[in-house]
Amino acid sequence: MPVPEFHPREESQRGELFERILERVHLDLPDAVGLAITVHDRRLDEDEMTVLAARGYGGEVAEAQLAGLGGPVVDAFVHQIPVLSLDLWADERWPELSLPAMEARIAEHSAAWREVRGSVAVPGVWEADGTVVLSCVLDRPATAGTVATLIGYEQLVSAAMVSAGAEDGTAIADMLAVLQSRGAIEQAKGAIMGRLACDADTAWATLRRASHESNVKLRSLAVALVEHISGSPAEQPVAGSPIVPDDQARHAAGLLWAVLTHDSTPIEPVS
Secondary structure (H helix, E strand, C coil), X not given: CCCCCCCCCCCCHHHHHHHHHHHHHHHHCCCEEEEEEEEEEHHHCCCCCEEEEEEECHHXXXXXXXXXXXXXXXXXXHHCCCEEECCHHHCCCCCCXXXXXXXXXXXXXXXXXXXXXXXXXXXXXXXXXXXXXXXXXXXXXXXXXXXXHHHHHHHHHHHHHHHHHCCCHHHHHHHHHHHHCHXXXXXXXXXXXXXXXXXXXXXXXXXXXXXXXXXCCHHHHHHHXXXXXXXXXXXXXXXXXXXXXXHHHHHHHHHHHXXXXXXXXXXXXXX
């Protein structure tokens, strides 16, 4: 079932950041009927959790759980562990969170509620006084792979919460740029892993080191490297401006690949 367009709750750089994060998560979880980022900030002296950002029907499902029906989002927050459900409306842990209950809450989305099957919620801590929960509902049973995907993005969400809370415009802009270029970066890492037979951390360290030593932005180097290897355009951002490497980036990419193809000793990860 197609996911409806996400309309950001605030027209700001911060809102755009969380929109882009959920956009990337949805690319990795195409079966997601909804996604949500839910937060609890003890510094505000409030007991309630709130939905900060949502895509598809994720906000409505999270809000129903927070309204007293219970569910993976609440349990992930309370127990601070990932929570998985194979069939959300039939899960005995949350008897009040049912298909009839959702249809009673929002009848106009009944067709969507009938599509919902699995769900996952993954908690994370940002700074000392806040908890963030990244959750999804799917049109199929959730799996361990779903959990792993959300765990990977939870770290990004927590980092984004720190930047947004500090109102650090530069940090937010940098995170947006990384999100927009994530596809090309993953392609470049994959090429390095294949060439060096190394793990993802070593490939990432290799790319970062080359970016630093050549004084070229990592996203530009990644795009240039993919295009150098494949001879075809790299994956461009789903949203935002295209990444067009300049001559310096293309030279650095060619030099990096020349080194890798003649010396298969990986660069050790940097801390």
